Amino acid sequence: MPTVDLRSDTVTRPTAAMREAMARAEVGDDVMGEDPTVNGLQEAVAALLGKEAALFMPSGTMANQVAVRTHTEPGDEIILEGTAHIYIYEGGGFAALSGVSVCCAPGERGLLTPAAVAAAIRAPGSLSHFPVTRLLCLENSANRGGGTVYTPARTRALAVVAREHGLALHLDGARLLNAAVAQGVDPAELAEPFDSVSVCLSKGLGCPVGSLLAGSRAFIERAHRFRKQFGGGMRQAGILAAAGLHALERHVDRLADDHRRARRLAEALARLPGLEVDLEAVQTNMVYIGLPAGADNAAWLAELKARGVLAGAVKPGLLRAVTHLDVDDAGIDAAIDAFTALAR
Numbered sequence: 161m162p163t164v165d166l167r168s169d170t171v172t173r174p175t176a177a178m179r180e181a182m183a184r185a186e187v188g189d190d191v192m193g194e195d196p197t198v199n200g201l202q203e204a205v206a207a208l209l210g211k212e213a214a215l216f217m218p219s220g221t222m223a224n225q226v227a228v229r230t231h232t233e234p235g236d237e238i239i240l241e242g243t244a245h246i247y248i249y250e251g252g253g254f255a256a257l258s259g260v261s262v263c264c265a266p267g268e269r270g271l272l273t274p275a276a277v278a279a280a281i282r283a284p285g286s287l288s289h290f291p292v293t294r295l296l297c298l299e300n301s302a303n304r305g306g307g308t309v310y311t312p313a314r315t316r317a318l319a320v321v322a323r324e325h326g327l328a329l330h331l332d333g334a335r336l337l338n339a340a341v342a343q344g345v346d347p348a349e350l351a352e353p354f355d356s357v358s359v360c361l362s363k364g365l366g367c368p369v370g371s372l373l374a375g376s377r378a379f380i381e382r383a384h385r386f387r388k389q390f391g392g393g394m395r396q397a398g399i400l401a402a403a404g405l406h407a408l409e410r411h412v413d414r415l416a417d418d419h420r421r422a423r424r425l426a427e428a429l430a431r432l433p434g435l436e437v438d439l440e441a442v443q444t445n446m447v448y449i450g451l452p453a454g455a456d457n458a459a460w461l462a463e464l465k466a467r468g469v470l471a472g473a474v475k476p477g478l479l480r481a482v483t484h485l486d487v488d489d490a491g492i493d494a495a496i497d498a499f500t501a502l503a504r
């Protein structure tokens with residue numbers, strides 16, 4: 161029985177055409193700045209996001225953590241929404257690598273409001289008791305929010321509050337191209353208010369490895385130093401960068417297919433007895449699925465697997481399904497059939 165892997169869009173494998181592009185890549189030593197394909201990808205992504213420069217990174221986590229380190233000094237504080245990837249899924253890197261504290265602001269479906277950001281900013285006290293709030297990080301699309309998106313207008317409104325208080329702004333744009341395609345807007349419009357933006361090539365875009373961090377030339381120069389310090393300097397990485405150039409050319413518009421499939425899956429599951437799906441949160445390629453009270457994640461995942469469907473567990477009673485390049489309409493049909501059989 162074929163298996164449809166809905167655990168994450170990180171599971172996408174390079175297509176044959178992408179592998180050919182990788183095999184043809186011109187390469188050089190990127191630590192010496194001599195890999196022409198990496199340089200080309202960095203220029204292309206900087207232009208895509210409307211930034212002066214960009215830096216190729218082995219992972220989205222490293223792109224975020226280098227950004228935090230570049231914006232802050234030990235003892236500073238950063239503001240994150242309570243379900244942010246930087247807060248939950250990056251190994252406490254903000255503390256271990258940057259020595260900063262976090263103020264988690266309450267969001268709705270993973271998205272912050274200007275009021276929540278304003279309330280999270282440490283008032284400069286007369287004494288030096290407080291950490292200094294230095295950086296606001298947003299996530300677009302918001303993973304644990306359900307793959308929800310910030311609009312350009314809401315992003316700008318949050319940036320106004322941050323700028324009024326002298327904060328720097330970083331965007332965890334792991335799925336920024338999903339957010340842009342879902343809204344029919346230019347990625348550069350969503351990136352515009354930010355000092356730094358990370359984007360992932362290794363998720364829905366189908367690359368085996370890679371993210372980029374974009375920002376001003378001065379910011380990227382400073383980030384370059386921290387990437388090296390964190391061990392992220394790479395040598396003939398053009399083989400990986402070629403996948404990114406290929407993906408930017410061929411795999412961006414098709415993200416709409418992933419969103420359509422996620423929507424179809426969500427609407428079918430929402431109709432099943434005992435399952436809970438927040439359809440308002442299904443805005444891109446993710447479907448969070450609430451199980452019946454008392455259901456056991458492991459048992460459900462095993463039953464789904466036995467029916468050829470892999471899903472991810474988020475927390476007790478909550479699963480996640482993510483559509484991507486390697487999921488087709490037949491895979492969605494199989495997932496609907498499997499959940500239907502189990503929900504009875």
Ligand SMILES: Cc1ncc(COP(=O)(O)O)c(CN[C@H](C(=O)O)[C@H](C)O)c1O
Pocket residue numbers: 167168169170218219220221222224245246249299301302303332334335360362371
């Ligand atoms: C918003 C966001 N920002 C950053 C990252 C980190 O990217 P990588 O370090 O995995 O390349 C992820 C990965 N997300 C992964 C997933 O969704 O399966 C897991 C949870 O780490 C992400 O969702």
